[in-house]
Amino acid sequence: xxxxxxxxxxEEYCVGCGxxxxxxxxxxxxSRDIIKTFKKERWTVEPRVSLVIEKPLxxxxxxxxxEDAPCVKACITGAMYKNELELTLCDEDKxxxxxxxxxxxxxxxxxxxxxxxxxxxxxxxxxxADEPFCVLHCPNGALTLKEKIIENVDESLNDSITQxxxxxxxxxx
Amino acid sequence: MGFSxxxxxFIIERNRDRCIxxxxxxxxxxxxxxxxxxxxxxxxxxxxxxxxxxxxISLCPTRALCIKENxxxxxxxxxxxxxxxxxxxxxxQTGGILLSGMGNPKPFPIYWDNILLNAxxxxxxxxxxxxxxxxxxxxxxRKPKKLELNQDGSLKTEVPPQLELSMPVMFTAMSxxxxxxxxxxxxxxxxxxxxxxxxxxxxxLHESLYSxxxxxxxxxASGRFGVYQDYLEAGSSIxxxxxxxxxxxxxxxxxxxxxxxxxxSTRMIPKGTDALSPAPHHDIYSIEDLRQLxxxxxxxxxxxxxxxxxxxxxxxxxxxxxxxxRAGADIIxxxxxxxxxxxxxxxxxxxxxxxxxxxxxAVDERLKEEGIRNQVSVVAAGSIxxxxxxxxxxxxxxxxxxxxxxxxxxxxxxxxxxCYTGKCxxxxxxxxxxxxxxxxxxIAAERLSNLIIGWDHEFKEMxxxxxxxxxxxLKGNRHMxxxxxxxxxxxxxxxxxxxxx
Numbered sequence: 302x303x304x305x306x307x308x309x310x311x312e313e314y315c316v317g318c319g320x321x322x323x324x325x326x327x328x329x330x331x332s333r334d335i336i337k338t339f340k341k342e343r344w345t346v347e348p349r350v351s352l353v354i355e356k357p358l359x360x361x362x363x364x365x366x367x368e369d370a371p372c373v374k375a376c377i378t379g380a381m382y383k384n385e386l387e388l389t390l391c392d393e394d395k396x397x398x399x400x401x402x403x404x405x406x407x408x409x410x411x412x413x414x415x416x417x418x419x420x421x422x423x424x425x426x427x428x429x430a431d432e433p434f435c436v437l438h439c440p441n442g443a444l445t446l447k448e449k450i451i452e453n454v455d456e457s458l459n460d461s462i463t464q465x466x467x468x469x470x471x472x473x474x
Numbered sequence: 475m476g477f478s479x480x481x482x483x484f485i486i487e488r489n490r491d492r493c494i495x496x497x498x499x500x501x502x503x504x505x506x507x508x509x510x511x512x513x514x515x516x517x518x519x520x521x522x523x524x525x526x527x528x529x530x531i532s533l534c535p536t537r538a539l540c541i542k543e544n545x546x547x548x549x550x551x552x553x554x555x556x557x558x559x560x561x562x563x564x565x566x567q568t569g570g571i572l573l574s575g576m577g578n579p580k581p582f583p584i585y586w587d588n589i590l591l592n593a594x595x596x597x598x599x600x601x602x603x604x605x606x607x608x609x610x611x612x613x614x615x616r617k618p619k620k621l622e623l624n625q626d627g628s629l630k631t632e633v634p635p636q637l638e639l640s641m642p643v644m645f646t647a648m649s650x651x652x653x654x655x656x657x658x659x660x661x662x663x664x665x666x667x668x669x670x671x672x673x674x675x676x677x678x679l680h681e682s683l684y685s686x687x688x689x690x691x692x693x694x695a696s697g698r699f700g701v702y703q704d705y706l707e708a709g710s711s712i713x714x715x716x717x718x719x720x721x722x723x724x725x726x727x728x729x730x731x732x733x734x735x736x737x738x739s740t741r742m743i744p745k746g747t748d749a750l751s752p753a754p755h756h757d758i759y760s761i762e763d764l765r766q767l768x769x770x771x772x773x774x775x776x777x778x779x780x781x782x783x784x785x786x787x788x789x790x791x792x793x794x795x796x797x798x799x800r801a802g803a804d805i806i807x808x809x810x811x812x813x814x815x816x817x818x819x820x821x822x823x824x825x826x827x828x829x830x831x832x833x834x835x836a837v838d839e840r841l842k843e844e845g846i847r848n849q850v851s852v853v854a855a856g857s858i859x860x861x862x863x864x865x866x867x868x869x870x871x872x873x874x875x876x877x878x879x880x881x882x883x884x885x886x887x888x889x890x891x892x893c894y895t896g897k898c899x900x901x902x903x904x905x906x907x908x909x910x911x912x913x914x915x916x917i918a919a920e921r922l923s924n925l926i927i928g929w930d931h932e933f934k935e936m937x938x939x940x941x942x943x944x945x946x947x948l949k950g951n952r953h954m955x956x957x958x959x960x961x962x963x964x965x966x967x968x969x970x971x972x973x974x975x
Contacts, residue, residue, distance in 0.1 A: 314914045323535055324535070338494075339496065356908050440532075
């Protein structure tokens with residue numbers, strides 16, 4: 302038994318501040334320090350979420366980790382895959398940069414990496430952190446973490462994800 | 475904007491070592507006090523637009539911002555203060571009435587701070603609220619002169635309708651229109667959660683809030699916005715608003731820009747039209763007229779709901795309250811000079827009315843003298859800031875208090891006093907959909923509930939310290955109060971002794 306995570310968006314509470322973008326960069330930086338990320342690594346770290354503003358509407362555009370992910374189906378080399386927690390991830394070693402995933406994504410949530418334009422860039426659910434940084438730092442609860450218990454999955458899989466602080470997780474589902 | 479003699483009120487200090495030019499401040503400021511220069515790839519500030527609402531400060535991820543009052547000085551003058559000069563500059567520039575939001579910021583004495591509470595020592599034991607039961611349950615409404623019981627102990631006397639509260643606090647009247655629907659929803663949710671009441675204000679009741687009826691006081695004011703049979707029956711009590719502490723004697727004006735589709739349908743007025751609340755109720759010119767309205771409302775709700783009358787604290791408040799009690803009101807609300815507002819002429823707000831402490835003491839005293847104190851509950855309002863203020867208000871004679879500003883602060887208000895611009899950066903006093911969504915009602919309701927729960931604990935601690943275990947024993951118990959730093963005359967009006975006496 303393990304947990305399946307999903308970032309739930311309530312765009313009616315998105316304030317359009319862009320802190321999701323800011324902290325996405327921090328999450329994927331070397332230093333994990335916000336000031337160093339922007340002062341020293343700005344050109345090497347890109348946010349994997351894009352804030353879309355069309356006033357009064359605004360929302361963070363990011364991978365929805367679809368259940369039946371079109372990008373995974375379309376990937377010609379099997380680089381785009383679903384891991385044990387149902388997260389959609391890209392194995393960059395296998396990727397050949399054909400960008401079929403970008404064409405297939407119904408949300409337009411996959412970008413081309415600016416500093417390595419032969420690779421796609423997408424939300425990896427802050428795989429190495431305890432909780433996705435965009436959720437952690439959203440000031441208005443527009444992004445929340447939903448979890449679903451899945452039966453019959455190997456316990457030994459990725460500890461970092463299963464250790465998510467449960468008190469901050471909405472388990473209403 | 476062309477030439478202006480007005481120097482910026484605030485200066486924005488941006489710590490360049492910390493600023494990462496992420497543009498969060500720029501995206502959040504509805505006043506456009508921050509902007510991004512794409513050539514320089516840097517964020518800069520326009521200080522003349524800053525209102526010091528702290529939105530950017532709170533959201534800046536690196537704490538790079540600090541807003542300070544502009545230290546620029548005028549030539550020293552004890553008579554002409556900086557504010558006096560600036561106000562003249564503003565009026566000379568615009569020719570308008572000075573407007574302001576929130577409560578009176580002038581340094582009037584706050585009498586709560588000159589009143590001290592008692593505590594038990596040796597001769598009577600104090601009570602530990604963590605170990606013994608404490609009763610804060612409050613009933614507002616007309617109480618019978620005496621109770622008669624049947625043989626079996628059941629109540630024979632018919633008790634008039636009462637408003638039941640878990641503690642003597644309510645969220646005061648703030649209309650949908652002056653505040654956003656999200657803010658109204660948060661108040662309703664928190665009132666339900668903590669089992670107290672919130673007040674709709676005069677803007678009608680949005681259809682999504684009818685389900686919170688048990689925790690709702692519906693208001694009927696001079697504009698009669700959104701008043702119809704279902705509305706009257708929706709709440710647990712009805713309040714007739716005669717006056718408001720922040721602007722006694724004048725009406726209200728919700729500009730047409732704020733009257734969008736939802737506000738218009740809730741207020742039952744055409745979209746985009748100004749919502750004008752006349753200064754007086756045009757059908758009330760005497761206590762007899764007030765009686766007619768009170769009984770019209772009671773009649774239409776089949777005498778099932780207590781009817782309250784809210785007045786601003788003014789010079790003859792005691793006599794007025796006596797008249798209101800005799801006119802048939804079940805609850806009298808007195809709103810003091812420090813009470814808040816969404817918009818009021820600055821001169822009115824800052825100069826009209828009297829402090830609620832005096833008004834409350836005078837009203838309680840007068841009603842007792844006349845032997846009609848049991849006929850009405852008295853609610854005090856006008857800048858109740860903490861649980862200490864509530865305990866003092868109850869001991870001074872209030873049955874409960876209303877909080878408005880404190881509730882707004884709990885939701886996120888930073889008291890920048892620009893409510894009347896409709897550009898509230900915290901999503902409270904605005905109808906702009908880009909701004910209203912900044913207030914997530916779930917988060918705001920939780921913050922409000924936390925405040926009420928915290929105050930509940932503090933209230934019980936203070937009461938226990940005095941050796942009192944039920945709020946009924948604290949009501950009007952001025953022996954528990956002592957004045958400090960007050961003149962004989964002030965002590966006399968407040969009806970309390972000096973510390974040491």
